[in-house]
Amino acid sequence: MELTLPYDQYLALHRYKYLALYHALRAAILEGTLPGGTRLPSTRRLAELYNLSRGSASQVYEMLLADGYVQGETGRGTFVSEDIFAATHQETHEQPLSPFITNEGGASEAAEYGEPAHLPLSAWGKRLAVASAPARIYEDFGGEVIDFSSKGMQMVHFPYSEWKSALAYAGGKGGTLLESAGPPQGDEGLRRAIAAHLRITRGIRAEAGQIVLFSGSMQGIVLLTQLLLDPGAPAVAEDPGFHGIRRAVEVTGGVLIPGTVDESGLVPEDWNARLLFVTPSRQFPTGAVLPLERRRALLDWAQRHHAVILEDDYDSEFRWTGRPIEPLKALDRGDRVIYIGSFSNTMFAGLRLGYAVLPQPLAGPAVAAKALYEPLAAGLLEQRALARFMNTGGYRRHLRRMTRIYGERGRAFRALLASQLGGLFEPLPGDAGLHVYARWLGRAEAFEAFRAAALRRGAGFRDAGLYRVAPGAPAACFYFSHLDLPSIKEGMRRLKQAWDDVQNAT
Amino acid sequence: MELTLPYDQYLALHRYKYLALYHALRAAILEGTLPGGTRLPSTRRLAELYNLSRGSASQVYEMLLADGYVQGETGRGTFVSEDIFAATHQETHEQPLSPFITNEGGASEAAEYGEPAHLPLSAWGKRLAVASAPARIYEDFGGEVIDFSSKGMQMVHFPYSEWKSALAYAGGKGGTLLESAGPPQGDEGLRRAIAAHLRITRGIRAEAGQIVLFSGSMQGIVLLTQLLLDPGAPAVAEDPGFHGIRRAVEVTGGVLIPGTVDESGLVPEDWNARLLFVTPSRQFPTGAVLPLERRRALLDWAQRHHAVILEDDYDSEFRWTGRPIEPLKALDRGDRVIYIGSFSNTMFAGLRLGYAVLPQPLAGPAVAAKALYEPLAAGLLEQRALARFMNTGGYRRHLRRMTRIYGERGRAFRALLASQLGGLFEPLPGDAGLHVYARWLGRAEAFEAFRAAALRRGAGFRDAGLYRVAPGAPAACFYFSHLDLPSIKEGMRRLKQAWDDVQNAT
Structure with a gap:
């Protein structure tokens, strides 16, 4: 075992190395850094690590033994005493935690908490704390509800064995593929599979190079909002609409213009804004489908205002009657629409995979934004597994x-x-x-x-x-x-x- | 097959539904949305989808057949002609792409490219484009070099079968665990395993609640910089030092103060700054180890200036002689140090997993920042697999x-x-x-x-x-x-x- 001790501190205080080491070990045991039952290094190893004679190392353990901090068992080694542990362990767990970190969800508490004393947050950090916190996505009422x-979804309906094969395939023979690292834009194979899927099912003509993969569609929405919206600048979002969008605008510092929603979805207006969020295929949360005239009107508006439309197509895959609705992106001749899709709903909750299909001039900046946070693709195993799953027809x-x-x-x-x-x-x-x-x-x-x-x-x-x-x-x-x-x-x-x-x- | 056609557009132009559908299908074939060889829906399905009589649907296919756009094979169905495809497919792939998206890496090209016409970027987006682009991490000289x-690492040395078992375990019986979604902070089991590991190997006393998992340490560094640093505010980074840190500061809009590095690492000064980046255990890139007096001096400086120190411990796990160096975080009595660690080097390149151990007042804001981009934990499968791998001793x-x-x-x-x-x-x-x-x-x-x-x-x-x-x-x-x-x-x-x-x- 390699252990790290506050040795240097004690070396400054004590004349002899063995005394410094004794105090360092004692402090580590008392503070709980070395919990009860921890096996300590052999005297030979201790001597090596701290450049002592073996005799001095033995002396350190004998002093600790005499004080009751450690127990020695012939032939088995030296262990931190359990009694000492009981006291310090207790103490450790009773430390008061910040109000933030008592709850696993965390985020929703942030809104109620100001700036930490003497650890000032940036303006962005302060906006983060005051912006309307997202609701907990999985409300928890207890077992019987x-x-x-x-x-x-219920995992019982998920073709798990097929997915396991796809994961094994993605790992490569002996894990060879894991050695490599993917581009920040995401695995190219998956981007190609998505492009083919969108072309057939949604009428969107996109190259793999125009697609950026994100860890869930929200990551894409927040990054793209940050890329396009300045503090103080207006952005339109549907009301009612997805609270995550509102939050993305507020944290960026943008000014939210609520867009009216009726039984046919968003009502087009001549907003003074450069950014519009819309869910045309199935308005969230009402489920309204935006008629063609309105879709056209939104595109015309964007053209006139040099604006960007972010089209969130969050769950239109599951259309069980009628024909699929043509997305704005498929109608977009001015290259002004960002299309956002997700696999979190279609696959399973634990798979966080979203993507954006970008106007060509935005593809580079979007990749750069993603690359800033993730210089190499994260979640490559699951990306490759999903590409395999799509290419073999399993996804369809x-x-x-x-x-x-x-x-x-x-x-x-x-x-x-x-x-x-x-x-x-x-x-x-x-x-x-x-x-x-x-x-x-x-x-x-x-x-x-x-x-x-x-x-x-x-x-x-x-x-x-x-x-x-x-x-x-x-x-x-x-x-x-x-x-x-x-x-x-x-x-x-x-x-x-x-x-x-x-x-x-x- | 569910296909999406520009039907509504043509319905506005043509008096009869069957004519609109004919033109919509023809356009989709010419534009390559329906590539050659695509099997089209049966006439019965087409009639259902577009609310036509079955006779009208047949008429649409007969017109397309007569024009050569589709081929009908008795008993097999209707397919888009291959010849049409050849022409349109060619055209599609010859579309000029933006300079950004010709290269998979993408990010490094962003720096050479200005603002896209009529798609204005935010100030943040503009800084992203001009900030010193990171070098390509994997330079590519060709096969023989x-x-x-x-x-x-070489995957041959990685215990892949053990890792595969851990992945299978993490997926749960029949994939049941995939159904659930983790907190944005990351899987609690893995955070506990990291806390235990840090306590023993690095002398850091941290609770799982103070740890936030990121998709690689860079995601953590960029998010925390954004959380703490305002545009125009000064931040100290080692020179020479990791270019990713410089980029995080520049994109946030902070002003970089280069810190002098000598043979013992960063030379402490009385900087006027609220944020300091340092690699004390093994200075990057020189490998120098910061002496205790300097570590103490940095902590004193932070205390006096109400500053935060971000300690990047990027690869000190692999210390093959001597004893491990005590991190700043273990010496930190004023709760001013953020400790950043990573599994990307210790595991394999494709696994992007980093983490931050946070001062208690920053834990909540950091979780909120992570939750903004990822409301549910991404990469949960690998997080859980790594927890298993650590808990069974495989990692050690x-x-x-x-x-x-x-x-x-x-x-x-x-x-x-x-x-x-x-x-x-x-x-x-x-x-x-x-x-x-x-x-x-x-x-x-x-x-x-x-x-x-x-x-x-x-x-x-x-x-x-x-x-x-x-x-x-x-x-x-x-x-x-x-x-x-x-x-x-x-x-x-x-x-x-x-x-x-x-x-x-x-």
């Missing part, structure tokens, strides 16, 4: 199967919502995605009472108010992708009970 | 074996350098790490001649001038970790020949 506010087969499964669940959910809670919620139409957005038809005050009653009955859903800037009528997001049909039924039964509870109480 | 300027065994191997290579390299090129290079002392830093003893002009001659003879090394801000005498970095002993010998023989070439030419 049927939670319509989580998303993701998986999407087809999941689209069928999610379609069944979505239809079942809508039917149950209509029959059980038809008077309470009005779902917006939709034929894709992983969630249903539904307006609350009752009084606003009753919404919170219902949400609380639902939790008491063991059913959760997401308050869509999270996604709003302007005040508006209550609404809910119901995610169904992670729930099988019996769970959806049971969840709806609980919601119905909860509403009965609310009515009985009033 | 023995390249002392690369680093990394691997480090021990590699330390022995690198020690042999380092000693062999030094001996050969002394015997073959003793008059040309003076290596700085060192007993750790993956490279030797050596001053050039000849005339400055001869250095470039030698480097060029070496490349002609098939041997490369890194010009350490890359790491300097102030002008200075030439020096070289020789990485040996990826070369076995015969290759090191052969490389040195080539360097010797190259020097003979230079002398014969003059």
